[in-house]
Structure formats: structure tokens, C-alpha cells
Amino acid sequence: MFEWLSNSKWTGISALAGIAAIYFESKRRKLHIKKASTPSLALPKSEAHELVGRFVAIYKAHGIERMQIPRFLGDNYGLKIAHLETDEKLMHEISDTILNYTCSSFGITRNWLDGVKSEIYPYKYYDKNLRGFIDFLESIKAEHGEIQAFVIKCESDRLQKDESRFHVAFVFRGLLYHWDDIGEKSIWRYYPLNDTLCWGYTRTRIQIKAMVLVLWQFNIHPFGCVLPEKDVNNLVEGLVFPEPLIPSHWVAWYPDDYIFAEGESCQVADGKEALAVREEMERMGWMKYLIEKTGPLRVPHRKS
Template sequence: MFGEIESFLSLFDRVKKFLKSHVNPSSDLSTRLVQLYEAHGVHRNQIPKVIGQGLTLHDVSTDERLLEKLTDKILSSTCQLFGINRDWLDGASDEIYPTYNFYKCPAKFEEFLSSLLNKSGSDCLDGVLLSVDKVDRGTESVLILQETIGSINEKPYYRYYLCSGWVLSYWKSRGYISACVAMCWKNNVYVHGMYLDKLTVDKYAHGNHLLDFGYNGVHQLNGIRWYAEDLALVPETYLKNIDPEKNQFGLNAALSLWFQLYHQGYLDTGYTDKSVELSFNHAREKLA
């Protein structure tokens, strides 16, 4: 009997959720738009200052009033401003942000970074590398570049670029993400490291969750900060949490890749000198 009651209540809850989502699904559009602006640093009452196009404070005072004013032009310009997938805003997809994959492609990352610098300059760019602080071949890390695209009352608002697909415990990923971080630092785009729990890293790594850091930026995440530039400069940091694999193959392969990328010029942070190469040579000798 109790099982039948429980099954009925479960069915009732599902029906309620279905009806709620289908009574006026278009109302979710204005709700998502407000969430998007606030997550990126623009308060609801400031939306008219960013959108323009005749919107007033009265128009954005409720989601229902805003819905009446939304046009395709407003939606398209919002997606372009924040780099958001239009399908998500329309409610047709779970993917909010496009993700970029530069695994084994440092030259393509260099081109990508150069295009951002040409558009906004290094003063408007910084970043954070989110990862777990352990050997974990099942978690993808993410490099988030944060671009300041405007300000209201001296408070900035942002656009984000998600560079994902890195498994930092795998030696190849470690080498190539180190090159990307080094290129950022060489161009005065300061990328910091942040150790977080696996659930939080997974939450942000695939572009399916709003980067809701608001005015505080990505560096206000509640994690353990570390020096991401040391991936290119300090052997102990570069080798930390790499899966050693059988007979230390992972560690030796990681060091070989470091030297390959170093001689190709991809690991110059702007602070690199001869002593860095010597320290990595010493690390390789210790593993021999």
C-alpha cells in the first residue's frame, strides 16, 4: 500500500513539473536572459544600459514585462556580447558556452590568443586554470580566459572563453596546457591556478553551467590557489599529479615533451632563462 502511495506521489510530482514547464515555456526565455546578464556582472536594473534599444527600468522590472519587449535583435546581440549559444537562450540546448580544444595544437592556441589580444588588449584579459589536486585521469581541467568587455559604475562585466579537454594527470595534456599558460603569461595575460573538488571542476569544464562569478571574477572561486606559470618554470610543479604509469613512463614522457615544446619556443613565459632548462635537465637525470 505504501509503495503504491509513493509511486502515485512520484507520478504526481512528474506531472506537476511537466505542466509547469509547458504552461508558458516562452517565459523561461526572459528568465534565462536575466540570469545570463547577472552571472556576467550586470544587475537586472542595469540591463537597459547595456542592451539599449529603448528598454526601460520598467521593462526589466519583472521577467513577464521583459518577455513582452524581447526581440530577435536583442537576443542575438546578447548572445554575441557574451559569447553564448543562442540555442541555450532559446531553451533548445543545454550548452551555454562553446568550448575550444587546443590539445596538441599550441600554434592554434597562439593564433586564438593573438586574436583576443588584437581585439581587447592584455589589460582586459586574464584567466584561471581549474583542476583537481590529485592524480585523476577521469577529470578534465579547464582554462577559462576572462575578458572585461565593459563596466557600469566602475564595476566590470565579462565574457568568458572555455578552453577544455585537458586531463592534467596525462603527460601529453600536461605539456600542452603548460605551453598555453606560458604563452598567456608571455603576453601579459595572467593565468592563475585553482585547485577545486572534482564536482566543481566538472561543473565548469564543459560549457553547460553559467560562469556565475559576477563582479568578482573567476578568481573568487573557493579553492586553493597555485602558480600556474610554474608549469613551464618549475619541474616539481610540472610533474605534480602526473600519472607516472609503468616504469615511470608518464614522467619521462612528460619531461621529453617539455623539452620539445621549450625548444620550439612555446614555454617562454617572459621570465624564462637558462636556469630553467638546467633545472629540468636535473629533473630528467634524477628519473634516469
């Protein structure tokens, strides 16, 4: 009855059908495995993508939104709004010239933008070098015209002479542009200093007060700010952008209350040490140099 099964023709066909079934089952399994494993094969962001992220972060940290970058750069650099649609598109459009111009405009180190260093800003340090600090202020004031200064203490710092080691940070900014109406939108370049100055330590407290006196002579009245200790330390180390931290914390204390002697101001916090600061500046030759640059020492109220 089943003699046809012994026929070699049918035997060959059966064998081929079996092979085909095995082949397609194998393909099905491989396809299933490939689909299931695809997510784990996703590649991490490339270094180029990370650079693009830092590039955009620079502008964001200075109050410039992503779609405003072409407006800041101007037509000469060829960057269009369409190029900013995705990081992938932007990565193919930003040139070395654009990167260098961005760093130069905002005082950012190219090594940070390239991902080589963690410090965002060039190192600036004027401890025991008040003459250098005077030159620095003279330079940025000539470059920008309008300068603002921030003296930032830690929340826990009570400004006591108790050997506490809370850092006090100095941050300056110079005006780059006014966008729209004056006072509505300003673009600033920031200059954070890396001095490790502590109010509780006598020598550096004298330095802090001397620096504030220099600011006063340059007609720069500093904003006294208060921030968490971690933020102050990061500012001193140059690891963060200042603008996102500073604006909502203005005038929490008054650094210039500490630089005048009795009878020179309505607000005198430590007149005796204010005179000691001037004596130290005289001894080091800094007062003479400052007066040569700014004129006679100015005080709010002259003694009668």
C-alpha cells in the first residue's frame, strides 16, 4: 500500500523538505536573538557628541538659548538655526574656528571644551599679589567698560575671626553685549578667581579686605552673595559656570562695610582692622601703586 515511500524520488524530496525546515527554523531563531539583543548593542555617545553638549552648555550658562547661538555668532560663521535642530546636525556644522571664537568670547579653556580638563576657566590667582590684582582690574575694565564684582561667602560662614576655613570666592563679570533694550538682556563674560581665601584666617582676611578696597577705588561696588559651601568651593576651583548660581543671591551681605575706619562711613564693621589693612598695603607698596592708578583714597564721608 505504501510502496511509493520506497521510491527514491520521494525519498529525496522528503530529505530536501527536512533540510529546508531546519534552515528556516535556524533563521527564525537567529532573527529572534538579534532582535532581542539589539538594545544592548547601542553605542554610548561619542566624544564628538559630548563636545557638542559642552558647546551648547557654554551658551546656556551665559543666558543664550540654543536657537540664539547663530544670533550671537553673526553671519560670518555660517551657523544657521536649522543646524541646531539636533546634536548630530550641529556636530557636522561647528568648525574649529567657531569653537575657538566661543572660548575666546567667554574666557573658557579650550581643553575643557575638548574634554581634556575639568577646569572651565583659566587659572587666576592673586593671593599675596595685590599689584597683579590691580593690573587685572585695570585690564578688564578697559576691555569691557562695565564691570560687576561678587564676593561670595558660604552659608555657614559667620565671618568670625575663629580660624574657620570657609572659602570666600571672588567672581567678576564684564559686559559683552546688550540684547534688546538696555537692562532687559545683558550678555556677560565671567572671571572667577582661584584664590583660596578664608575670612577666619587673619592673613587671607586682610587680603580679602584689601581686594575689596581696591574694588572701591576702581568704582566697583561688590555684591555680597551667599551660597552653599559646595558651590563656593566649585567656583574657587573653576568647575562650574557662575551665572546660574549668582543672580538670585545678590546683596546678602556688604563687603565694603569692612574697609572703612570710624568716621569714614555710616556702616563700619571693623574700623580697627580696616586701618591695619591699609598699613599692610603701605608696607608692601600696594597702596602707592593703587593711588597711582586710581587717585587718592576715596571714602564715603571725610572726617571733619
